[in-house]
Amino acid sequence: MPVMGRILGLAFATLALGACASIKDHRGYLVDQALLDSVMPGVDNRVSVERTLGRPTFVSQFGRQDWYYVSTNTRQKAFTRPQPKEQLLVHIVFDEKGNVAAVERTGMEQVVKIDPDGAKTPTLGRQRTFLEDLFGNIGQVGAPGGAAGGGGPGGPNGS
Secondary structure: OHHHHHHHHHHOOOHHHHHHHOOOEEEEEEHHHHHHHHHOOOOOOOHHHHHHHHHOOEEOOOOOOOEEEEEEEEEEEEOOEEEEEEEEEEEEEEEOEEEEEEEEEHHHHHHHOOOOOOOOOOOOOOOHHHHHHOOOOOOOOOOOOOOOOOOOOOOOOOO
């Protein structure tokens, strides 16, 4: 029986260490540095950029029709959310004729960590309790001067 206990202990230790391993993942554009370096301002246009780099991750919706290629490497430990570890954002600016005006690259300095303030969303106005929300309109519906207008003269159109 001591052999069985050792085997179970070894199996448990193996599972526990396996749970501590991190998961690496890639999201977005697969970067080929040689292809990125081949895009030249003043030489390339939208068609040549699409043939070289492929379709962009997204296109700006307002103003100039700039193209963006986003590549993110994440790492996730057991029972946690994925965290970005590396990021590359390639911003291709086109002029009004559709030629490349600039190629800008940024990295992790553009990543913002948003930390919500607890489980509540702050709102303007009065703070009401659950019971006030539940029973707050009792006696209000149909009262004179209320939204339903039940106590005033005339019909629903004010006549």
